[in-house]
Amino acid sequence: MAKRTFSMLETFLIFLLVMMTAVTVALLSILFITSGTIENHKDSGFPDTQSSPATQSSPTTQSSLATQSSPTTQSSLATLGSTTTEGSTVTNGSTATQAPSVMSTPEPPLFQNFSGYHIGVGRADCTGQVADINLMGYSKTGQNARGILTRLYSRAFVMAEPDGLNRVVFVSVDIGMVSQRLRLEVLNRLQSKYGSLYRRDNVILSGTHTHSGPAGFFQYTVFVIASEGFSNRTFEYMVTGIVKSIEMAHKNMKPGKIFINKGIVEGAQINRSPSSYLQNPESERARYSSNTDKEMVVLRMEDLNGAELGLISWFAIHPVSMNNSNHLVNSDNMGYASYLFEQEKNKGYLPGQGPYVAAFASSNLGDVSPNILGPHCVNTGESCDNANSSCPIGGPSMCVATGPGEDMLHSTQIIGRILYQRAKELYASASQEVTGPLAAAHQWVNMTDVTVQLNSTHTAKTCKPALGYSFAAGTIDGFGGLNFTQGTTVGDPFWDTLRDQILGKPSEEIKECHKPKPILLHTGELTKPHPWHPDIVDVQIITIGSLAITAIPGEFTTMSGRRLREAVQTEFATHGMQNMTIVISGLCNVYTHYITTFEEYQAQRYEAASTIYGPHTLSAYIQLFRGLAKAIATDTVANLSRGPEPPFFKQLIASLIPNIVDRAPIGKTFGDVLQPAKPTYRVGEVAEVTFVGANPKNSAENQTHQTFLTVEKYEAASATWQIVHNDASWETRFYWHKGLVGHSNTTIQWHIPDTAQPGIYRIRYFGHNRKQEFLKPAVTLPFESTSAAFEVVTS
Numbered sequence: 101m102a103k104r105t106f107s108m109l110e111t112f113l114i115f116l117l118v119m120m121t122a123v124t125v126a127l128l129s130i131l132f133i134t135s136g137t138i139e140n141h142k143d144s145g146f147p148d149t150q151s152s153p154a155t156q157s158s159p160t161t162q163s164s165l166a167t168q169s170s171p172t173t174q175s176s177l178a179t180l181g182s183t184t185t186e187g188s189t190v191t192n193g194s195t196a197t198q199a200p201s202v203m204s205t206p207e208p209p210l211f212q213n214f215s216g217y218h219i220g221v222g223r224a225d226c227t228g229q230v231a232d233i234n235l236m237g238y239s240k241t242g243q244n245a246r247g248i249l250t251r252l253y254s255r256a257f258v259m260a261e262p263d264g265l266n267r268v269v270f271v272s273v274d275i276g277m278v279s280q281r282l283r284l285e286v287l288n289r290l291q292s293k294y295g296s297l298y299r300r301d302n303v304i305l306s307g308t309h310t311h312s313g314p315a316g317f318f319q320y321t322v323f324v325i326a327s328e329g330f331s332n333r334t335f336e337y338m339v340t341g342i343v344k345s346i347e348m349a350h351k352n353m354k355p356g357k358i359f360i361n362k363g364i365v366e367g368a369q370i371n372r373s374p375s376s377y378l379q380n381p382e383s384e385r386a387r388y389s390s391n392t393d394k395e396m397v398v399l400r401m402e403d404l405n406g407a408e409l410g411l412i413s414w415f416a417i418h419p420v421s422m423n424n425s426n427h428l429v430n431s432d433n434m435g436y437a438s439y440l441f442e443q444e445k446n447k448g449y450l451p452g453q454g455p456y457v458a459a460f461a462s463s464n465l466g467d468v469s470p471n472i473l474g475p476h477c478v479n480t481g482e483s484c485d486n487a488n489s490s491c492p493i494g495g496p497s498m499c500v501a502t503g504p505g506e507d508m509l510h511s512t513q514i515i516g517r518i519l520y521q522r523a524k525e526l527y528a529s530a531s532q533e534v535t536g537p538l539a540a541a542h543q544w545v546n547m548t549d550v551t552v553q554l555n556s557t558h559t560a561k562t563c564k565p566a567l568g569y570s571f572a573a574g575t576i577d578g579f580g581g582l583n584f585t586q587g588t589t590v591g592d593p594f595w596d597t598l599r600d601q602i603l604g605k606p607s608e609e610i611k612e613c614h615k616p617k618p619i620l621l622h623t624g625e626l627t628k629p630h631p632w633h634p635d636i637v638d639v640q641i642i643t644i645g646s647l648a649i650t651a652i653p654g655e656f657t658t659m660s661g662r663r664l665r666e667a668v669q670t671e672f673a674t675h676g677m678q679n680m681t682i683v684i685s686g687l688c689n690v691y692t693h694y695i696t697t698f699e700e701y702q703a704q705r706y707e708a709a710s711t712i713y714g715p716h717t718l719s720a721y722i723q724l725f726r727g728l729a730k731a732i733a734t735d736t737v738a739n740l741s742r743g744p745e746p747p748f749f750k751q752l753i754a755s756l757i758p759n760i761v762d763r764a765p766i767g768k769t770f771g772d773v774l775q776p777a778k779p780t781y782r783v784g785e786v787a788e789v790t791f792v793g794a795n796p797k798n799s800a801e802n803q804t805h806q807t808f809l810t811v812e813k814y815e816a817a818s819a820t821w822q823i824v825h826n827d828a829s830w831e832t833r834f835y836w837h838k839g840l841v842g843h844s845n846t847t848i849q850w851h852i853p854d855t856a857q858p859g860i861y862r863i864r865y866f867g868h869n870r871k872q873e874f875l876k877p878a879v880t881l882p883f884e885s886t887s888a889a890f891e892v893v894t895s
């Protein structure tokens with residue numbers, strides 16, 4: 101180890117790091133010793149042929165299927181006809197492992213006498229806990245949830261061919277990313293409810309990538325550490341919400357039509373690694389006018405009478421308008437666009453309610469920032485738009501990109517509104533109808549072990565996962581804590597030695613494979629208590645007529661997305677499917693960080709250092725997705741191998757934050773007002789009330805209330821209080837202040853808009869307190885409270 105002297109700060113940080121690591125390792129080992137290791141995911145229900153609903157005989161297939169309940173009937177049904185080609189598994193005559201389809205209520209028959217699709221849309225809350233949990237995205241220690249700005253929703257779209265046989269499901273969820281654990285559990289529940297109707301191949305789950313949602317829903321160790329533990333409470337809440345949104349969509353399917361439109365969105369994004377982008381060949385760059393993808397793709401869904409049902413839009417942008425100093429759970433710029441769209445279409449409904457569903461889904465956003473003023477040094481104000489995102493004074497931690505607004509909330513709204521406005525225009529003028537069959541193809545792939553055919557003479561291999569030095573640098577949207585620099589291509593003996601001491605040495609093989617990435621964490625060789633990163637990854641395409649949605653298990657950069665779209669489109673065309681529109685759907689199914697091009701990889705900025713399967717990751721995905729496209733185009737999906745099943749780890753490390761009983765100050769009870777509202781506010785002011793609080797994570801367990809707060813207006817005519825806002829509203833904020841030994845305060849704010857009607861208002865608080873009586877199990881009990889009435893005046 102090189103001789104080197106340390107500053108006080110460095111020494112302290114090192115001490116802290118070593119201590120934290122030691123504690124973590126100790127805890128992990130204890131848990132590892134006391135728990136089992138791997139339970140292979142029981143997926144007996146995913147059929148070997150997708151033929152169970154394939155009795156093509158009557159328009160009432162659905163309802164007859166719905167009454168099938170015994171395993172024998174089910175499998176005999178399944179063996180009847182292997183007519184559908186939609187499945188993606190090896191054809192294996194035996195369907196004995198198929199679980200019975202359990203459907204409690206008979207489904208209504210689906211009419212077949214129309215052209216178009218049966219379309220169902222659904223939206224359900226999946227917020228999870230809003231306290232005592234880290235926010236997922238920036239990996240910043242201490243960036244935990246302390247309240248809520250907006251709720252998070254799962255938005256589901258089910259589409260079926262007129263005969264109801266082939267169907268596909270697309271779900272966009274307001275979370276950082278879909279984790280493997282989440283997907284496996286959602287598929288399990290769908291299978292026990294619907295049998296083989298909704299499966300690994302025809303259901304896509306995509307995260308919007310908000311960086312302001314709770315963490316804690318992962319099974320691989322890197323993410324469990326970043327989440328500071330697995331949260332069963334949040335996990336259950338999310339799974340329930342996602343499944344519920346699909347159930348709603350399933351139930352309200354009706355004959356309808358889908359229209360597609362595309363258009364350019366200006367002024368919403370910048371490339372946050374432009375020097376990496378410049379590594380791509382000039383001839384390739386010359387074909388594009390921008391270093392980000394500016395095209396938005398919009399689907400408009402309506403029923404046969406032209407009544408509007410929903411919207412899906414895809415656009416490449418990081419939802420990081422809210423920066424890493426935020427502690428309020430919210431859905432960021434993409435969520436704000438959904439909010440505006442749904443509020444407009446669901447007139448008279450509170451946010452999160454009403455039948456119309458508008459999803460703004462993620463795409464190839466890997467190197468795309470919404471902080472369009474670009475990176476500047478916080479200390480000097482000069483630009484730090486350089487290859488290292490580093491400032492002359494203070495280095496990389498001074499280099500931060502900001503949005504167009506006065507503060508992060510304002511920026512979120514500006515960017516969200518741009519997306520909403522453009523989507524609205526494209527939606528209004530969408531006239532090209534999507535027609536044609538639905539299809540789906542899916543495989544599990546061991547991404548550590550893919551041989552890529554580079555050209556006729558050369559092959560290359562993917563690597564076991566590893567993170568490079570520049571991963572720790574973070575980005576201009578949120579720098580890492582330890583003063584690492586982007587663009588680092590040589591390791592530091594100090595950190596290497598520290599790592600070797602704590603985690604062991606990376607093998608020569610993994611070092612060689614990832615070059616020129618200097619490895620900081622050789623996650624692919626770390627297996628305690630569970631593997632640190634996934635080996636098994638999902639690749640998946642669903643097609644709706646001439647639209648192909650590629651489900652990407654991570655974050656593609658701009659150029660990566662372009663290469664994949666082009667390759668997949670060409671593959672389809674080669675096999676007779678001309679003019680397919682290819683959409684990149686980001687953050688799907690399992691999280692594997694970033695995917696850069698081979699050329700971008702050489703520069704080792706953050707995105708490249710986070711390309712965990714090595715320099716040929718993109719080429720491997722292109723090869724795999726081409727395989728899926730070919731299978732769909734040639735009607736040989738049933739011949740695709742299903743691939744190795746992902747593991748399902750039994751025992752995950754739980755959060756170290758204890759669940760303790762809530763306490764109110766002596767002489768007070770939960771919900772008592774500590775700081776009352778003022779008697780009068782003018783529009784534009786902020787009404788604020790502070791209550792004796794209880795930990796809001798309790799409310800994720802016992803969902804007696806659907807909201808933490810309401811703002812209510814007195815209607816003299818009916819002598820009733822009408823709810824005008826809930827906690828999903830952008831006008832309200834719910835702050836939770838944690839005190840000692842179970843004491844806490846809750847502050848509710850209403851940022852009174854200029855458009856508010858003058859009148860008499862009140863604010864209500866809904867919470868749950870944890871209570872434990874001697875020798876009894878803990879319970880979480882609902883309580884509610886109401887502020888004094890106050891007046892709002894216009895001037």
Ligand SMILES: *[C@@H]1O[C@H](CO)[C@@H](O)[C@H](O)[C@H]1NC(C)=O
Pocket residue numbers: 190192193194197
């Ligand atoms: C088919 O499935 C059965 C039961 O799951 C299994 O024993 C058999 O090996 C499978 N055959 C092939 C060819 O995969």
Ligand SMILES: *[C@@H]1O[C@H](CO)[C@@H](O)[C@H](O)[C@H]1NC(C)=O
Pocket residue numbers: 211212213214404
């Ligand atoms: C399809 O059939 C149903 C039931 O017979 C009928 O109510 C509906 O109007 C028909 N739709 C069209 C588009 O013909």
Ligand SMILES: *[C@@H]1O[C@H](CO)[C@@H](O)[C@H](O)[C@H]1NC(C)=O
Pocket residue numbers: 332333336
């Ligand atoms: C997770 O939560 C669910 C539902 O609340 C519960 O049934 C289950 O036992 C919990 N699992 C663990 C490991 O605590």
Ligand SMILES: *[C@@H]1O[C@H](CO)[C@@H](O)[C@H](O)[C@H]1NC(C)=O
Pocket residue numbers: 490492493494495496497583585
């Ligand atoms: C971080 O590194 C830069 C040089 O790259 C240095 O100027 C700066 O002082 C360092 N910051 C801290 C907090 O150590």
Ligand SMILES: *[C@@H]1O[C@H](CO)[C@@H](O)[C@H](O)[C@H]1NC(C)=O
Pocket residue numbers: 423424425500506507508509
């Ligand atoms: C985040 O944005 C706020 C403004 O809303 C700003 O004061 C703060 O410095 C920003 N923090 C970082 C780390 O960018």
Ligand SMILES: *[C@@H]1O[C@H](CO)[C@@H](O)[C@H](O)[C@H]1NC(C)=O
Pocket residue numbers: 546548549635636744
């Ligand atoms: C993936 O492939 C590698 C290399 O063949 C192998 O060592 C590893 O066990 C595989 N992973 C899984 C989960 O099967």
Ligand SMILES: *[C@@H]1O[C@H](CO)[C@@H](O)[C@H](O)[C@H]1NC(C)=O
Pocket residue numbers: 554555556557558
């Ligand atoms: C194939 O790719 C390798 C590695 O990129 C390159 O060295 C070789 O020249 C290529 N061969 C042909 C025929 O393009």
Ligand SMILES: *[C@@H]1O[C@H](CO)[C@@H](O)[C@H](O)[C@H]1NC(C)=O
Pocket residue numbers: 487488585586587588589703
């Ligand atoms: C800055 O980036 C360049 C590559 O663009 C790299 O060669 C250099 O080492 C980086 N500087 C630091 C301090 O990491």
Ligand SMILES: *[C@@H]1O[C@H](CO)[C@@H](O)[C@H](O)[C@H]1NC(C)=O
Pocket residue numbers: 678679
């Ligand atoms: C594909 O699109 C081109 C241009 O839009 C059009 O000329 C051509 O006819 C289309 N081909 C098919 C098979 O639809």
Ligand SMILES: *[C@@H]1O[C@H](CO)[C@@H](O)[C@H](O)[C@H]1NC(C)=O
Pocket residue numbers: 191736738739
């Ligand atoms: C697909 O599988 C079927 C049944 O195993 C076989 O007959 C057929 O030749 C296969 N097709 C291709 C293209 O491999």
Ligand SMILES: *[C@@H]1O[C@H](CO)[C@@H](O)[C@H](O)[C@H]1NC(C)=O
Pocket residue numbers: 774775790837838839840843844845
């Ligand atoms: C709650 O509010 C009271 C009165 O405003 C204050 O004395 C107390 O310190 C606050 N507690 C916390 C945990 O913020």
Ligand SMILES: *[C@@H]1O[C@H](CO)[C@@H](O)[C@H](O)[C@H]1NC(C)=O
Pocket residue numbers: 801802804878879880881882
């Ligand atoms: C949830 O609240 C209800 C009262 O609404 C209470 O009866 C029940 O015990 C609570 N459940 C839990 C798990 O604490």
